[in-house]
Amino acid sequence: MAEGPQPKRKREEDEEGNGGDATQGGAAAAAFTLSDLRVRRVLRESARDKIVFLHAERIGLSGEGTDAVVILEKTPFQEEKIPDLLKKPMNAELQMHNDIYCTFYLSPPPELSGGVQGDNQSRAYRQAGGWNLKYGRRRVWVYNILEKKAEADRIVHENPDPSNGFVLVPDLKWNQNQLDDLYLIALVHRRQIKSLRDLTAEHLPLLRNVLQEGKEAIEKRFGVPGSQLRIYLHYQPSYHHLHVHFTALGYDAPGSSVERAHLLADVIDNLAMDSMYYQKRALTFPLRADEPLFKKFQEAGKV
Numbered sequence: 001m002a003e004g005p006q007p008k009r010k011r012e013e014d015e016e017g018n019g020g021d022a023t024q025g026g027a028a029a030a031a032f033t034l035s036d037l038r039v040r041r042v043l044r045e046s047a048r049d050k051i052v053f054l055h056a057e058r059i060g061l062s063g064e065g066t067d068a069v070v071i072l073e074k075t076p077f078q079e080e081k082i083p084d085l086l087k088k089p090m091n092a093e094l095q096m097h098n099d100i101y102c103t104f105y106l107s108p109p110p111e112l113s114g115g116v117q118g119d120n121q122s123r124a125y126r127q128a129g130g131w132n133l134k135y136g137r138r139r140v141w142v143y144n145i146l147e148k149k150a151e152a153d154r155i156v157h158e159n160p161d162p163s164n165g166f167v168l169v170p171d172l173k174w175n176q177n178q179l180d181d182l183y184l185i186a187l188v189h190r191r192q193i194k195s196l197r198d199l200t201a202e203h204l205p206l207l208r209n210v211l212q213e214g215k216e217a218i219e220k221r222f223g224v225p226g227s228q229l230r231i232y233l234h235y236q237p238s239y240h241h242l243h244v245h246f247t248a249l250g251y252d253a254p255g256s257s258v259e260r261a262h263l264l265a266d267v268i269d270n271l272a273m274d275s276m277y278y279q280k281r282a283l284t285f286p287l288r289a290d291e292p293l294f295k296k297f298q299e300a301g302k303v
Ligand code: M7G
Pocket: 098, 101, 141, 151, 169, 170, 171, 172, 173, 185, 234, 236, 237, 238, 239, 240, 255
């Protein structure tokens, strides 16, 4: 097949003005600079995919505008460049440190891509000992927050009541620089509730506080109303201390899809109708093949 070289030949012709339709790309693209563009409207934006679609106007030499659709997309990491990325001196601004977890804001040199959000969540730890024997990953970071030993300056809201109170903090994954990927986490003060499975009607006052006060605090601090938030629990969670995720509705956050996320408003309604709802029903969830829990299911002949 002779398709490989063709696009190149086409481009050369266009750049030399010998071929192609200059009004539809070709020479027009060759003369194109980003500063010719004015943004008229953001058509679509995805914080997860790091892509934005713009309705722009391209200003010509005579000052007349032509409509344009512009797609800006951050490039993916290139595996072979990762060692260089770690080796080169770069600014690493510590944003948060809690137990074995840190987040940094990294400014790598331009040849290794623009601003990159770094997350030193200790992959080695995850792989080496991700699940403690009984209840999952270690929860020291959670207790550090509840006891104000870490992230105290980041607390957005606290209800200090030992049985119906909680602490609301920005999630490790959110750098707070933009609202598109807003992500906060509410950690309850009570320590015995491991997950959604443990909840009964007894916990309704706590859950209603988290829902109501969490929404109010986020609106007050970040100007995002409750109607623009997705508020949910994970099942299975990675950390077995009850916590609730608050993410921007437009943000397709990892773990916000149906097989893992349970909307807090639905959880409250289900418990109000039947206190034993989550003790009785089957809860379906995906597991990675290398997770120890998956092995347990295999050993029990369930998968
Ligand atoms: P999860 O539902 O247990 O599991 O959520 P997931 O991590 O698989 O989503 C725990 C949440 O806590 C996640 O959104 C984490 O990003 C967040 N998180 C984890 N750690 C270790 C920290 C931390 O040290 N500080 C803060 N603020 N958030 C954390």
